[in-house]
Amino acid sequence: MIVLLTGDDQHAIQEQLNQYKTEIDAQWLTLCYHRFPADHLDRAISVARTRSLTGGKKLVIVENCHLKQWGDTELETLQQLVQVPEFTILVFVATNVDKRLKIYKHIVKYAQLSELTLIPPWRNDLIEKAIATQAKKIKLVLSKDAVEYLAEAIGNDMTRAASELRKLYIYGNSRKLEFAEVKELVPCQTQNSLQLASAIRQGESNQVLHLLDDLLSRSEPLMVIVSTLLTQFRTWLWVKSAIVSGVKKDSELAQLCSISNPNRIYYLRQEVANTSINALAKAVTMMLDLEMSIKRGADSGAVASHRASGKDLLPTILSISRLFKLV
Amino acid sequence: MSTVALHQKYRPQTIAELVGQPYIKTALTNAVKYLQIAPAYLFTGSRGTGKTSTARIFSKSLNCLNTKKPTDQPCGICQSCRSIETSNSLDVSEIDAASNNGVDDARALIERSTLAPVAGRYRIFILDECHCLTGNAFNALLKCIEEPPPHVVFILCTTELHKVLPTIVSRCQVFNFRTLSVQTIVQHLGIVADAESISIDDEALTAIARLSDGGLRDALQLLGQVSLLDEDITANHVMEIAGGVTETELMSILQAISTNNTFNLLQVARVLVDSGKTPKLILSNLLQTYRDLLIIKSASKEQSLLTGCVSYAQLKALANHWNFETLNLSLAELQKAENYLRYTVNAAVWLEVCLLNLMPSLFPVSATKTLSAKPVHHGKLLPTVGVYTTNKVTAKPVDDKLLQTVADQTTNLAQIWLSVMDTAKPSNQKLLAHANLVKLQGDKAILEVTPAYLKKFESSKEAIAKMLQRATQSQKPMTVLIKTANKSSNGRVKA
Numbered sequence: 001m002i003v004l005l006t007g008d009d010q011h012a013i014q015e016q017l018n019q020y021k022t023e024i025d026a027q028w029l030t031l032c033y034h035r036f037p038a039d040h041l042d043r044a045i046s047v048a049r050t051r052s053l054t055g056g057k058k059l060v061i062v063e064n065c066h067l068k069q070w071g072d073t074e075l076e077t078l079q080q081l082v083q084v085p086e087f088t089i090l091v092f093v094a095t096n097v098d099k100r101l102k103i104y105k106h107i108v109k110y111a112q113l114s115e116l117t118l119i120p121p122w123r124n125d126l127i128e129k130a131i132a133t134q135a136k137k138i139k140l141v142l143s144k145d146a147v148e149y150l151a152e153a154i155g156n157d158m159t160r161a162a163s164e165l166r167k168l169y170i171y172g173n174s175r176k177l178e179f180a181e182v183k184e185l186v187p188c189q190t191q192n193s194l195q196l197a198s199a200i201r202q203g204e205s206n207q208v209l210h211l212l213d214d215l216l217s218r219s220e221p222l223m224v225i226v227s228t229l230l231t232q233f234r235t236w237l238w239v240k241s242a243i244v245s246g247v248k249k250d251s252e253l254a255q256l257c258s259i260s261n262p263n264r265i266y267y268l269r270q271e272v273a274n275t276s277i278n279a280l281a282k283a284v285t286m287m288l289d290l291e292m293s294i295k296r297g298a299d300s301g302a303v304a305s306h307r308a309s310g311k312d313l314l315p316t317i318l319s320i321s322r323l324f325k326l327v
Numbered sequence: 328m329s330t331v332a333l334h335q336k337y338r339p340q341t342i343a344e345l346v347g348q349p350y351i352k353t354a355l356t357n358a359v360k361y362l363q364i365a366p367a368y369l370f371t372g373s374r375g376t377g378k379t380s381t382a383r384i385f386s387k388s389l390n391c392l393n394t395k396k397p398t399d400q401p402c403g404i405c406q407s408c409r410s411i412e413t414s415n416s417l418d419v420s421e422i423d424a425a426s427n428n429g430v431d432d433a434r435a436l437i438e439r440s441t442l443a444p445v446a447g448r449y450r451i452f453i454l455d456e457c458h459c460l461t462g463n464a465f466n467a468l469l470k471c472i473e474e475p476p477p478h479v480v481f482i483l484c485t486t487e488l489h490k491v492l493p494t495i496v497s498r499c500q501v502f503n504f505r506t507l508s509v510q511t512i513v514q515h516l517g518i519v520a521d522a523e524s525i526s527i528d529d530e531a532l533t534a535i536a537r538l539s540d541g542g543l544r545d546a547l548q549l550l551g552q553v554s555l556l557d558e559d560i561t562a563n564h565v566m567e568i569a570g571g572v573t574e575t576e577l578m579s580i581l582q583a584i585s586t587n588n589t590f591n592l593l594q595v596a597r598v599l600v601d602s603g604k605t606p607k608l609i610l611s612n613l614l615q616t617y618r619d620l621l622i623i624k625s626a627s628k629e630q631s632l633l634t635g636c637v638s639y640a641q642l643k644a645l646a647n648h649w650n651f652e653t654l655n656l657s658l659a660e661l662q663k664a665e666n667y668l669r670y671t672v673n674a675a676v677w678l679e680v681c682l683l684n685l686m687p688s689l690f691p692v693s694a695t696k697t698l699s700a701k702p703v704h705h706g707k708l709l710p711t712v713g714v715y716t717t718n719k720v721t722a723k724p725v726d727d728k729l730l731q732t733v734a735d736q737t738t739n740l741a742q743i744w745l746s747v748m749d750t751a752k753p754s755n756q757k758l759l760a761h762a763n764l765v766k767l768q769g770d771k772a773i774l775e776v777t778p779a780y781l782k783k784f785e786s787s788k789e790a791i792a793k794m795l796q797r798a799t800q801s802q803k804p805m806t807v808l809i810k811t812a813n814k815s816s817n818g819r820v821k822a
Contacts, residue, residue, distance in 0.1 A: 160497040163365070167500045170363045171354035184350045187503050203760075205625035213632055217506040217541060219373040221489065315618060315658045318625055322651065325745065325760060 002081060002090045004107055006097050007116035011158035013093060016116065017061060020089050024057045032058045038065045042077050048090045049083050058088045065094040070103050078103065081110045119156045122261055127151040131161055140169040141176040149179060153188030189220045193228035196317075200229070200283070201236070201275060203325035205318060212317060222294050222313055229317075230287045235259070237280040240272040279323040290316045334547040337519055340403050342384055345377055346515045346543055347507045354502070355381070356399045359388050364397070364449075365500040367472045367481040369457075371488040372504025375542025378484040381504075382453045385482065386419045387411050390447030397448065407447050417445040420452050425459040433464040437471045440479045450479050457483040458490035465492045473498045506541030509533065509631055515543065516550055525550070527560040530638065534562040537634050538569050566636055572604055572612040574637050580613065580682065581637075585648045587688050596679050606678035607668050612636070614661045620646050621654050649687070650746055657685050740764045746798045747791075758783060759791075762809075767795075770803045778811045785809055 003020075005013050024032045032052050036044040044062045052058035084090055092111065097104055119126045128151040135142050142150070154161045164186050168177055171185055192215055199207040215225055238257040247253050254262045272280075290313070339345050342356050358364060368385075370378040387401035387408050394402075401408050410416035422436070436452060444450040454460070460468075472481055472495065483499060485491055513532045520527050531553070539546035553560050553568050566573040576599060583592035599609055615635040622632050623639075623646045630639050649657075664681035671677050744764040748756050761780045766773040772795055776784045784791070792805040799805075 157497055163497065163500050166363075166365065167354060167502075170358045170361070171350065173357050173361065181350065185354065185502075206629070209622060209626050209629055209632055217508075218503055219371075219486070219506070224489075315621055315655065318621060319651075319655050322625075322745070325748065325756075 001086070001088070002084060002092075002107075002111035004092045004094070004097075004111045004113050005116060006094050006113070007118070008095055009116045009118045009158055011162060012116040014159075016114070017091065017093075020059050020091065023089070024059050025054060028052075028054045028056065032056065034059070035061045035063060037063055041070075041074055044090075045077055045080050045084075048088045049080060049085070051085065052087065056087070059091070060088060061091045061093065063093050065092050067094060067097050067101050067103050067107075075103055075106065078106055081107070084110075118158070121156045124151055127154075127156055130158065131165070134158075134161060135165055138165060138169050139174065140165055140172065141174075142168075142182070143176065143178055145179045146177060146182040149182060149188070149191075150186060152191055153186050187218055189215065189218065189224070190228060193220075193225050194232060196225070197229050197232040198271070200317065200321040201233075201271070201324050203321050203323075205321050205325075208317060208321045209314075212314060216313075223291070225313070226287060226291050226294060230284070230291060233280060233284050233287060235268065236272050236275065237277070237284055239265075239268045240275060240277050240280055243269070243272065244277055275324065282323055283320045286316060286320050332548070333519060333523070333551040334544045337522075337547065338380055339377070339384060341401065342381070342388065342399055345381060345384070347511045348377060348381075348504055351381070351502050351504065355385060359385075359397045359399045362397065364389065364480060366475045366479065367483065367499040369483045369485070369488075369491070369496060369499035369501045370504060371485050371501065373486055373506050373540075373542065375539070375544035375546075376504040376506055377543070378486075378504055379453075379455055381502075382455075382482040382484055383411060383421075386449075386451040386453065386480075389449045389451065389480065390416075390418055390444075392447065416447075418447040418450050422452060422454050423456065424454045425456045428460045428464055430461065430463040430467050433460070433467040437467065440471060441476060444478055448478070451482065452479070453482045453484065455484045456486070458485040458487040462492070465495055469494060469498070507543055508541070509536040512536035512539065512541070512543060512546050516546060519547065519550065520554075523554065525554040525560070527553070528562075530562040531560050531565050534565040534636050537636065538565070538571070540634075562636065562638075570608070571636060572599065572609055574641075577612060577616055577635075577637055578641060581616065581645055584682065584685050585645065585687070587686055589683065589686070592682055592686070593679055596675075596682055600675050600678065606674040607665070609678060610661055610665050610668065610681065614658065614665070616642075617654055617658050617661060620649070621651070621658065624649075624651050624654060650749060652742065652746075653687060660684050740767060743767065743795075743798055747794045750794055750797060767799070770801065770805050771808065772805055773808045773810065776809055776811060781809065781811055 005016060007013065021033065032054060034044070034047050036047075041062060044060055048058075048060040081090075090111075092107065119130060121127075128147055131150050131154070132142075132147050135147070150161070150164070154164060168182060168185060171177075171181070192211060196208065196211040196215065199211055212225075235257060239253065239259075242253055242256050247256060250262060250265045253259075254265050257268075259265065259268070294313075342352055342359075345352055368382075370381060372378055384401070387403070388399055389397045390407045390411070391398055391401040392405040392407045403409075403412075407416060407418070411419050414421050420439075422432075440450065440452070442450065469492075475481065481499075483491070483495075488496070488501075488503075513529070513536045516532045516535060517529075519525075520532070527550075535546050535549050535553075538549060549565070549569060553565055556564055556568075558564075563573045563575065576595070579595050580592065580599075582588075583595055596609075600606065612635070616637050619633045619635045619637065619642055622629055623642050626632075627643070627646075633639065633642070635642075660681065664677060664684075667677055668674055741764070744759075744762070747764075748759045751759055758780065761777050762784060763775045764772065765775045772792075774784065774791070788807050788809065792807045795807065796803075796805045
């Protein structure tokens, strides 16, 4: 059997390889399991052609194949694919393939193709589903909001998802996990920063203080917080100013404000509905000043430690949040 | 007998003894109990939160020789536990990645990882400060960390997670250590102080906790330092030892500022400078206090967020003297002065000038609650112009002409309305936010309200008038007119 594994989902590829590995006799692993880098193709093929000593199955993996870099000599070697016996599993692993290549066409004549691509990062529904199925696989019970949160916190990095779920499973010890616990063990700084932004926009100084303290106590770099805030407020400002100047259509709005996901417009509209454009504009300027002063280190003159400059971040953030108290 | 530093003497010995971090404790205890050991762990968090301690305890737990399998209660007396304690165990290598950061070190490590453990069950590599590893070293470790031999456990510790390659991070089980809250530190310090029979009061402990920025090691270090004093330790002692400005000193400065007492203020500043505190230090301590005041102003119940050395009760009393804008301007003033201090030779003079500028009587318009529309720089004091005679610009009664100029500036109106909202009860603030002050002339004010709330505002006209009068400090009673705002198509109130 010859297989061509392509795609950028490293985790899924690894799982697939492990699956093949279970098919060979574990006691004869040293004799029947071979990994080769792509430039040792000829050796890999010759190993694949020979019978395994045990008479059972044999696994040969060729890693990191760049089909584009393979030329005539490789094509010549690959002519021997016909002779690869049935009991050998020969796997080519490539991150991406160009389907117009001669060599690709040659390989798929003999090999079955399986494409394992990552879920695109904006398809939250699919990511949620993937995480839910992975959790089910290791018998981890999660509440629905916890799954949603995890999808947001981890994104489409399935390797990380696997290790985070493993950790949660060990923590929970086969009992159902609630949102709060998940949040403590898998922190998501970007989401917290976005929460901070919306708290500022609503002028909730109490919440602003708490969120900011939380972020700083997890030693989140100041620059990262400020730049997340800045991006968010700039988007709001763009949307608001476009709406005020009479842009009505969602699609037009999305294009103007360069928002890639048009579904977000609906939420953005709601978010800026009660916000004044002046306050947003002022907030953006103040944040730029803040970013500048952090970059120069102007406000951490006395103590160079991380938290100390975090203390100086607070007054500006508070006064920005005050801008929004007045609707 | 040699003395052992407190933070080493009271290093936790079991996972349960770890201070704070409840979630990490449970997760690791379960991992050991049910033998779910990951090939690699990554501990991250700021200094003094227990990363290295946890790594050591965890390796003791895995390798303790007194039990048949890994235990969450390592004995601490067996050969393995003791050798880990003195970091000369053959199976557990604690590697300082800061000084072994090259590819060659990484390759040597990978080579060693294939060897079976000598005495214990696992071969454990603790890579402390692993963010110092070079990119090549990380890449060399990648394969090994992903699929290490079954008896190998990697524990990576770092303060800076963002410097570690994402490919490494995704192959590890990541545990984020939080900085400890002030209460947790105070609690732990109390236990240590009792055990060491150090007589210290709670306020002093709180002061230590606040100074240590959530790092337990710093806190214990400071406790060890103050314990050398031969008397009962108070918060003032702590501040003295830590080289800060004490609460009493700060309070006397703030008192002088709030009562507009120029001479007193100058005197206090002189005494402080004479006693060896640098102007920079004084300013940064003041900055911290103002920041705390700001917190109290915006959220009066948040005691745990305070970081300065002035106690909550005193701050609370002080906070009544000032409004939000004044505090904010003072903060800006202080920050600016801190910058200037770097370049000046005559720091003491700058300090005095800065302190004088903090006095409410010298503040520009809106902040002082009076409505005298003076440009910012007029009231301010610079070292070149007639020094120390500036206390004259006091709150004048407001005349109509001035008011007119003020009314032109919508920002000022907004600020007046904000200060009205400040005086209102929190429950009413939400309602008041639905109105805009659009005109203020003499004793007449016009409010613009969203139509839905018109009735409510009409019924509480008198109360609003009173609040406005208080906010503008005008002598005459106010009359308030209320009209509805025209809604534009997008739902925004047109000013």
